[in-house]
Amino acid sequence: MEFTILSTKLNLPAPRAEIVARPRLVELLTPAVMSLTSKKAPLEQGITMGLSNSFVSLGRIAGPSLAGFLFDVNYNLPFWGGAVVMVVGFFVGMRTMTDKHDDTGDKSGDSPL
16 A cells, blocks of 8 residues: 555556565465464474474575576576475475375375376
8 A cells, every 4th residue: 555655646557466465375275274284294393393494594595696697697596496396396295105094094095296
């Protein structure tokens, strides 16, 4: 609200809806990702959540820095770099993901996760 009022006084363009809404939508996914991480990891829950949060923080630090460097080289490179990181992460995740079962020995279910 304050930004909109300030932008009209300074004759700046108003923020676009996707720029304002995207961070809120990502916040909605965080609990689901944390729940999936704690249920599917082979380590203890505390270790798993600590490692997960550490890598999230590392990504929030290194991602914009690397993307800024790549943008200086070519404005398309941050998008290609992000695509490469996502594809590598997908394949590493699929290769290392283990199925965690309860102690009753029930291994029913067709889910690959």
